[in-house]
Amino acid sequence: MKQLLKRKDSRWLGIWLAGILLVGIWDVLFLNRPALLQVTAGFFNTFCVALLVVVFTLLLAWGFALALHFLDAGRNRTPYMLLTFALNLIRSIPQIVGILFGYVGVSALVEAGFIRSPVLIFSLLALSISLFVFIEFVDLLRERIAHFQKLDFYNAMRVCGISEGRVINFDILWKNSRIHILNKLISVFGAAIFLQCSVDFIISVGLSTDVNSVTLPATMGSLLAKIDSKQDILAIGYTLTHPAYAGNLFFEHLMGLTVAFLVVFTLMSVYHIANGYAERHRL
Amino acid sequence: MNAHRYSVCIRAGERTIVTTDNYDVVPNEITFLFGESGIGKSMISKAVYGLLDPDDLDVTVNGRPYPEYCALASTHEIRDNSFFVFQEPSSHLNSLMKISDQLSEGSLRLCKDDSEILGRLWQNADRNALRRVLNVFPKPYRPSGGEKQRVLLAMAFKKMDVLASTKDDGAESFFVFDEPTGSLDNNYRNLFLELLFEKYTRRPFTAMIITHDYSVISELYARYRGFLPRIHLMELRRAGARAVEVIDFSAQEYLNWLGEKPPQVSGTVAGAAVLDFGARFSVFGRNLCLFKDAAHTQPANLVIRKGEMAYVKAPSGVGKTTLAKVIMGLYHAHDLAMNLCGMPITGRTGKKVWETRIWGKKATMVFQHADESLNLAATVRETFLGLPLARRLTPQTLVSALGELFEDSVTDAFLSKKVAMLSGGQKQRLNLLRSIVLGTDLLILDEPLNGLDFLSVKKVLSILDDRRGRGAALLMISHNEEIFDHFVGREHVYYLTECS
Secondary structure (H helix, E strand, C coil), X not given: CXXXXXXXXXXXXXXXXXXXXXXXXXXXXXXXXXXXXXXXHHHHHHHHHHHHHHHHHHHHHHHHHHHHHHHHHXXXXXXXXXXXXXXXXXXXXXXXXXXXXXXHHHHHHHHCCCCCCHHHHHHHHHHHHHCCCHHHHHHHHHHXXXXXXXXHHHHHHHHCCCCHHHHHHHHHHHHHHHHHHHHHHHHHHHHHHHHHHHHHHHHHHHHCCCHHHHHCCCCHHHXXXXXXXXXXXXXXXXXXXXHHHHHHHHHHCHHHHHHHHHHHHHHHHHHHHHHHHHHHCCC | CXXXXXXXXXXXXXXXXXXXEEEEECCCCEEEEECCCCCCHHHHHHHHHCCCCCCCCEEEECCEXXXXXXXXXXXXXXHHHCCEECCCHHHCCCCCCCHHHHCCCHHHHHCXXXXXXXXXXXXXXXXXXXXXXXXXXXXXXXXXXXXXXXXXXXXXHHHHHHHHHHCCCCCCCCEXXXXXXXXXXXXXXXXXXXXXXXXXXXXXCXXXXXXXXXXXXXXXXXXXXXHHHHEEEEEEEEXXXXXXXXXXXXXXXXXXXXXXXXXXXXCCCCCCEEEEECCEEEECCEEEEEECCCCCCCECCEXXXXXXXXXXXXXXXXXXXXXXXXXXXXXXXXCCCEEECCEEECCCCCXXXXXXXXXXXXXXXXXXXXXXXXXXXXXXXHHCCCCCCCCCCCHHHHHHHHHHHHHHHCCHHHHCCEHHHCCHHHHHHHHHHHHHCCCCCEEEEECCCCCCCHHHHHHHHHHHHHHHHCCCEEEEECCCHHHHHHHCCHHHEEEEEECC
16 A cells, blocks of 8 residues: 555545545535536546547557558558548647537437437547547557567567567557556546536537537536536635635535536646656656 | 675565675686676676665675675775776766767876777777777767777776776776677677786786677687686576576586587588578668678678578678578568579568568578567567467477476466566577577578577577478578587688678
C-alpha cells in the first residue's frame, strides 16, 4: 500500500476515487432525491461514454495504423495516399466542431426514431468523439512502428521468418509500446470527458431545446446547462461578495456544485494520473 | 602474488545486481580480465575505482558502505594516480569542450608533451588530420568511435607519464581499461599493447584490462613473453544466481585449442552451391568487390556450398555487414547477381519473394548486436514464438534447443525471464539459437562471438560445425581473425574491399 501511494499515478487514482466517494456520500445526505438521481445518471453516462471513446479510439487507431503501414509498404501508392488524405481531412476539422456535427447527426436519428436503444446512442456518441480524437493516436502508433523499424530488432526478426503482422502487433505495439499506449489512453479518457461536457453544454444551451434533455441521455455537460445548475454556479459568484453565504453552497446549491466539481476534479485527477504514469515509466 | 582482495556487492533496491568475494588487484602488475558480456566486469571495476553513484545503487566494498569506502585515503590515492578508460568513449568525453582541451584537463596538463603519444596512436598521420580531430567538440557521430577510443587511450597514457614523473614508486595506482580496443582493429590493439608495455617499463603501475578479445593472449605470448611473470589472466565466471567469482584463466588451454586440427577439414559434405554471389556490386553509391586473396588480385564470386563455411574479412567500415544485408535482401544493391538456394536473385527481386520463400525458410542471419536484435521486452520463451519451424516447438524441444548453449540453467523461471534481464553473453547465445533452430540452408553470422566467454565460444563453434556437418552453408563475418582463420579453411576466406 505504501509503495502504491508513493507512485503519483496510483496516489491520484486513489484521490480521485476518494473524492468521488466523498461527494457521493455528501450528496446522498444532503441533495434532494430527483436531483441526486440526475447527477448519478449524468456521471455514470459521462463515465460510460468516455470509456467507450477510449475503446473505440484504440480500435480505430490500431486498425488505421496497420492499414497505413501495410499500404505504405505496397507497390500501389494510391490507396495509401487516399487514406492519408482522408485522415488529414478529419485532422483539419476542429475537434469540437466535428463532434458537434456528430451529435447533431445522432440526435437527428434519435428524433426521427431510428435509434432508441440507450446503448446504441451511447456508442454512436462515443464513436463521433473517437473519430476526432483517434488520429493523434494513429500518429503515436506509427511513430512507435517507425522507431523500431529503424533498429536491427525489426530486420533481425523478419529474416528469421517471423511475420510482419506478429512483429508489429506483438513485438512492437504490445510488448514495447503498451506503456505509451496506456498513457495516451488515460489522456484520451480525460479529453473525452472534456469534449463530451463541452459539446453537451453547447447543445443543451444553444442548439436545440428538444435535443438534449428529451432525446439524449443526461450527461454532466447537459446537467451543467440546466437552469438549476446555472443558478448554483452563480451562487458561487454571489459568495464572493457575500462570504457569509458560503455555508449554504454545500446544502442548497449541491446539484450544480457537484457537477462542476466532478468535471473539474476528474480532469485534474486524470491529468495527474497521466503525468505520474509517464514519470514512473520515464516516457 | 600479493594481491589486494576486494569483496563487492552491488544492489538496486531489493535486487542484487552482482556480488563477488574475490576480485583481486595485484599491485604494479597487469591483469587481463575476461568473461562474458554483462556478467559484471565493468561494474565491479567501477565500484573498486569509486565511480558508482551511491544514490542509484546500494554498494558495499569489503563490507564498508560505499560512501565510507570512497572516502578512504587509499581510494582517493587510486583515483588521483590513475585513469579509467570507459567502454563507451562517447560517455566519457565532454561535448562542450574541444578534444585538445580535454586532453590537458586536470592533472593531465602536467604531461606537457603529448605529441609522441598522439602520433603513435594515429600512426603518424599527417598533422592536419590529427589537428582536425583535436579541434572537434565531440558529438555522437564525430569524431568516429575508433578516434574517440584513441583519445581516451591517449589520456590514460598521459596519466601514466604524469604518474612516472610526479609520484614515487610506492604510490598506488589502478588503471582500468574497459574494452580498450572494442572499436579498433587488431593493428590498433597491438599498438595499444606496445604503448602499454613501454609505459610499464618506464614506471610499473597497476592495470586491469577488461576484454572479450581472447586473441590478445597469442599477442602477449608472441611479443611480450618477458612480461608474462607480471601479467595475470583472469576470468569472471558465474558462481550462483547473481554471484560471480574471479578464477585464473588458462592461456595454455586457449593456445592448445587454437593449435588443434581445424574442424572443417573433416566431415565436409560439400554439394550444390547454396549461395553464389557476384564478385562486384554497388550499394549506397559505393562499389564493393570480393577477392580470394589478401592482395586483392583475384576477384571471385562468393560461393558457399552445402556443408561449407566461408569467412569474409575486411577492415572496419568497409561493408561486411552491408554485404550480409544485401545477401539477405535487406539492402538493395545495383549490379546484383546472386543465386540463393537455386533461386536467381537480382536487384529487382521483390520483397515478397524474401518474405515468402527465403527468410527463415532458406536463409537467415544473426545480427551483430544481440541487444538490438532481440526483443528485450519479451521473455526467453516468446523469443522463439512465431518462427517458421518445420515442427512446432514444444516446451520439451525448446528446452532441448536452449540446452545446447545454456546447459542446466534452462528452468521454467529462465524461460519466463525477460530478455532484458539476461547478461550480454546470454543474450548473444539466445540471438544465435533463435537463428540456428530454424535449420535454414544458409546461415549468415555477423560477429557471432561478440560478448561470449571462452567456454561459450567453443560451444558455439562446435554447434556451428555440427550444423555445417549436417549440410548447412555458413557465412561468417567477424573481426576475430585469429579464431576464424583457425576455424575456416583458407580456400573459403574472402576479402571485401571498396573498388573503383
